[in-house]
Amino acid sequence: MRATRLYAPTLRETPAEAEVKSHQLMLRAGMIRKAAGGLYTYMPLAWRSLKKIMQIIREEMDAAGGQEIAMPIVQPSEIWKETGRWSVYGDEMFRVSDRHGREFCLGPTHEEMVTTLIRDEVRSYKQLPLMLYQIQNKYRDEIRPRFGLMRGREFIMKDLYSFDKDEEGMNESYKIMYDAYTRIFSRMGLEFRPVEADNGAIGGGHSHEFTVLAEAGESNIAYCTKCDYAASDEKAELTVIKATEEAMKELDKVSTPDAHTIELVAECLHLPLDKTIKAVAFQDDKDELILAFVRGDHDVNDVKVVNLFEDSIELHMATDESIIAAGGVPGFMSPIGLKEGTKVVVDATVMEMFNACAGANEKDKHYINVNPKRDFKDVIVADIRMIKEGDACPHCGAPVKMTRGIEAGQVFTLGTKYSQSLHATFLDENGKEKPLVMGCYGIGVSRTMAAAIEQNNDENGIIWPKAIAPFEVVIVPINAKNEDQLKIAEDIYEELKAKGVDVLLDDRKDRAGVKFKDADLIGYPLRITVGPKSVEEDSIELKIRRNGEMVNATKAEVAAKAVEMLENL
RNA sequence: CGGGGCAUGGCUCAGUUUGGUAGAGCACCUGGCUUGGGACCAGGGGGUCGCAGGUUCGAAUCCUGCUGCUCCGACCA
Structure with a gap:
């Protein structure tokens, strides 16, 4: 294929509508054009x-x-x-x-x-x-x-x-x-x-x-x-984290004015987050309340909560009204003292805590010395937390990333x-x-x-993996008006085609800079440059897009060299 | 679904506040010059300013409705 015949209109500027790299680069490289929202034409390169x-x-x-x-x-x-x-x-x-x-x-x-x-x-x-x-x-x-x-x-x-x-x-x-x-x-x-x-x-x-x-x-x-x-x-999945065993102290109620987030509670009582219990209130599609409790430094995985129930339910955040109706106080909820029949789900790790802090179902009050095994009644215990970096791998126990x-x-x-x-x-x-x-x-x-x-690009454009690149090689004669250069480029082009290489000849009569910019933008894995030195000193340059590595070859060896380099990409 | 923003030549955008015959850069065409990283000079083509109404002597600009595009938002009690 010759670049003069290729329909690949590249853009110097990034269209305003494109937000992610792949979208921006595909538009700029002349690969796709939008027909309507979410509908695109794939042009030749794409x-x-x-x-x-x-x-x-x-x-x-x-x-x-x-x-x-x-x-x-x-x-x-x-x-x-x-x-x-x-x-x-x-x-x-x-x-x-x-x-x-x-x-x-x-x-x-x-x-x-x-x-x-x-x-x-x-x-x-x-x-x-x-x-x-x-x-x-x-x-x-x-x-x-x-x-x-x-x-x-x-x-x-x-x-x-x-x-x-x-x-x-x-x-x-x-x-x-x-x-x-x-x-x-x-x-x-x-x-x-x-x-x-x-x-x-x-x-x-x-x-x-x-x-x-x-x-x-x-x-x-x-x-x-x-x-x-x-x-x-x-x-x-997550394994249960066992807290260091402590003697269970007596449940006590303390004042925590305005401490309606778990961070404020921990600060107010000078407790580490992993000594607190956090509540998240959901409501299913029938408006039934489901209260979930995890350790203060953990997050609830709502998919796991959904999967606990037989019917396929959808969860939303609960309204304050429904929390109050179940005997809870928004911001100060606890599994202790809720109306009977309220669905309460507690993360398995919470059950292993000792002398923890949880809401008291009373405005501006929290319980301390909560011992879930002793104090929680009629709760569903399950793994409902969201994994985070550093948690133990469920298969081998090593930290996950x-x-x-x-x-x-x-x-x-x-x-x-x-x-x-x-x-x-x-x-x-x-x-x-x-x-x-x-x-x-x-x-x-x-x-x-x-x-x-998305995975293979840099500030200059796309870096195609060879197997799925629109072309494996681009040949750039620096000056396509120079007949000697063009002749060398054409010869290499024919030779590579004969070897079964997917090659593009950039025969456009543009300045070298334009062609280099386009080559980088479109992201051909390998670029062969034919310039004055190729004519005068029989030196042809090969450059790998991904790492910028350059080697020179004579005209006689360049095609074989290109094939060899492609094989190693 | 809720809330914002935008819509002016192929692209990026200015002009809208304060109404008065539509602009720039890039791209395109012609000629010249230039050729190892998006040159330069001269000339030229292309836009009923998203659509439909309205106000006005006059609307890209003000008002109403619509359409399209775009971003944000469900939340750790």
């Missing part, structure tokens, strides 16, 4: 990179036994009504109707579609296991699309669905996919971690998010410094949730009818590209 990402995914999916299909994006409402998700999905779903008033949606995912596809055809265990996948646009009508391709309303996704005859088979499929995902992200040259994730309402089984590590990420993950444990902060990441892929087991509601059954070895056991596995293709940029 599409080249996306095609490479998709190709890696295809190869690994096929190698793992997946078969590619293409299902409609427009889906009939009926199948969504069968599973109940037509109403559950809510405003997130793009809905359309045809001229007859029949309802459809633009697929946000394809569990319904794929399950109804196979339910009439797969009748026997002999046809299993089966893995079907597709790569196509998905639609979600996000409340607030933002961050460019990271959270768009239309995005490219690979989704694979596995069908097995039993749980054991499903777990095997899961393992195969987990390994395939590990290979995919490794091949793309990204720093990532498979983290244990919360799959809450979707159903039991396991789930891992493949998270690309980057500061701009939306998810917080905790990872162990010693073993390979990693989990999203919502999911991360926190980092941010971008969820690029997720694997999870579905079990029989969809096969049951959609009556997708088969006959097993004993002639018995059983629902298919499913798993589903997604990779956000366009988001992965954004994540790659």
